[in-house]
Amino acid sequence: MSILLIEAFYGGSHKQLADLLQEEIEECVLYTLPAKKWHWRARTAALYFMQTVPANANYRYLKGMKKLCNYGFSLPSSQLYLFGLDPFCLLKQRRLCISWILFASSVLNLTELIALRPDFGKLKKVLYFHENQLTYPVQKCQERDFQYGYNQILSCLVADIVVFNSAFNMESFLTSIGKFLKLIPDHRPKDLEKIIRPKCQVLHFPIRFPDVSRFMPEHKLAHLEKITGFRGNEDTYLFRCLPFQQKYRATGSLMKTSSSSPESGLCEAQSGLCTTQQERLQYPLTSLEKLNKSKASASTNQEVPCQEDKQHVTFNPCNLLSGTDYQQRPLHIVWPHRWEHDKDPESFFKVLLKLKEMDLPFHMSVLGETFTDVPDIFSEAKKALESSVLHWGYLPSKDDYFQALCMADVVISTAKHEFFGVAMIEAVYCGCYPLCPNALVYPEIFPAEYLYSTPEQLFKRLQNFCKRPDIVRKHLYKGEMDQFSWAALRGKFRSLLTTEPREDL
Structure with a gap:
């Protein structure tokens, strides 16, 4: 494993992203807390993970080891033994040096975790913002609310890369830092936006769109048939997609889409890429006859699908x-x-x-x-x-x-x-x-x-x-x-989670 995923609020979109990364990117290990009592997760999750995530010597990214590895790999293999260096050992150590990455959402107080776990300090640290607390619409403004936004600012200062799921999220956060810090009565820090902004980038939340054709009601399928020209017999439907939907094989794996008409915006089926539905529609009661049968069933106290x-x-x-x-x-x-x-x-x-x-x-x-x-x-x-x-x-x-x-x-x-x-x-x-x-x-x-x-x-x-x-x-x-599909964003996430740590360590 090479990626340490930490999610302090394991629910909703946070869970969706953590599960997706763990499933799709090799060598990930995931540590989580349930999605309950958000405020307490933001306050105390770092202490919990300090005790829960096991210590690992491979987390330690020593400057001396990096220099040794870099120096060793600049020499011919025949000369490495003259310096007492084993090239196979160097290869292994160099991989350990450059592969470990810490990925966490902004619910976690990253600053506290790094202070509590010095072995994490040398990792490349990626902080992902699903939301930011500087612009969160609180019901009642209280002094204690300040800590949540303040902790996110500190986490950004500690992180190597700060990722936002949208440009709106990033800009609303960065441009609110100055105003937010004016809540401090005196001795306010300066120029934090200038320090944090160079670390920031936008990477949309990736969605793994499923094949939902089996759930489509009759009128949606009929409309798609009319505009695409694809028709199936009474028991078989050719697989089709919405104007913006990725195609999937019967197994659920992604299929490439053909070029789309700029006027219709529709996906066209490629030769050999259509799948067939073994059942016409999984959704029940698509005809008046079936509907009447269902009502008759209900009147005789038989099994009713509506309870x-x-x-x-x-x-x-x-x-x-x-x-x-x-x-x-x-x-x-x-x-x-x-x-x-x-x-x-x-x-x-x-x-x-x-x-x-x-x-x-x-x-x-x-x-x-x-x-x-x-x-x-x-x-x-x-x-x-x-x-x-x-x-x-x-x-x-x-x-x-x-x-x-x-x-x-x-x-x-x-x-x-x-x-x-x-x-x-x-x-x-x-x-x-x-x-x-x-x-x-x-x-x-x-x-x-x-x-x-x-x-x-x-x-x-x-x-x-x-x-x-x-x-x-x-x-x-x-x-x-x-643009929001995992297929489109997979490469960007892989690149984010495979680059080398900071050069200044």
Whole structure:
């Protein structure tokens, strides 16, 4: 192993990235803490990892050993023995010197960890920012909140390379350092932005897009068939992709995409690269006949696919597929974000309640992870909007999650805090029409057509979509998603995690 991955908040996008790097990059070892009580992870994770990560003599990167290795490799092999140097030993030692890298997210106080574990000090240290605390929208500003942003600044000073998942994340952090440090009453440090900026770079969060064609509802597949010209028989579908979707083999491995038409933006199947679906569609009840059978089954107290438990309203295809034509079905709105105040669920539910007051038809799925403190608005909204709910709660199964996204029409963000937005990109990948604030990272990710500036604009867009859901169901996304795929970013991450340590050590 050569890469030490440390994740102090092992959940959500943090977990997704850590798992991806461990699976895709050779010789990684991962140490984590569960994604609970974020503030305590930021305060105490360094002490935990100081005791948990075992000591390893190979972590020690000695200046003398590097000079010896460099000097040895500048000599012919025949002369190495004259100096008592074994070339095979040198090769091994040189590899140990240059291969160890410490990769951690910015939740970890890297400064504390390096002080507590001097053997880590000589490693190349890469700090990855999923978010930054200098611009985090706290509910109540208190003096103790200062420590989180301050710790991230210190971690940047200790790190060799600082990586941000978006340009917005990087610039909002760097340009806020000066203002943030003015909170210090006196003896303020100077020019920290100038010191940190040369270490910084943007490397988008990599997403490993799965094959979701088996989850696509009939109307999406029919639309793709119409515009691509690909048709399968009654039992077989040729594999096809969304306008921005990577192709996968049946095993899930990535396939190369052909050149796309600049007008349609569609991926075209290459000869020999199409796969066949052994089953027409995995998603149930794609015809009125099957729907009627399901209702009959329910009336006789047989097994029913739509049940409710104490915590969640399960995904309900019976309600979703009501009607003989998909164009007659209500608009399906999905909100797939963390259940926390920085995602501004209040604004989202306020808009939906207004739609309900106007008797506009819509369905909704509220997904996303929950943590210790859940805003009260969720229980209130669930009660008020219960008749429109198809699913309510976190879906731990990736298949279930992507299935829910594939069945939705519109994905909404009302976030006050977003530096990348994995959930939004995944939903768009699954064919959802995105509506995002014209702020934060969203203008960097999505074309202007999908941005709104006020809650009133969001309401008007949804009002029109509720009246004419066919507008979004026939729409082809006009942005690019390939740039966020692991296939596109793999080489950059490998390069980041294989370069040599600092020369000044």
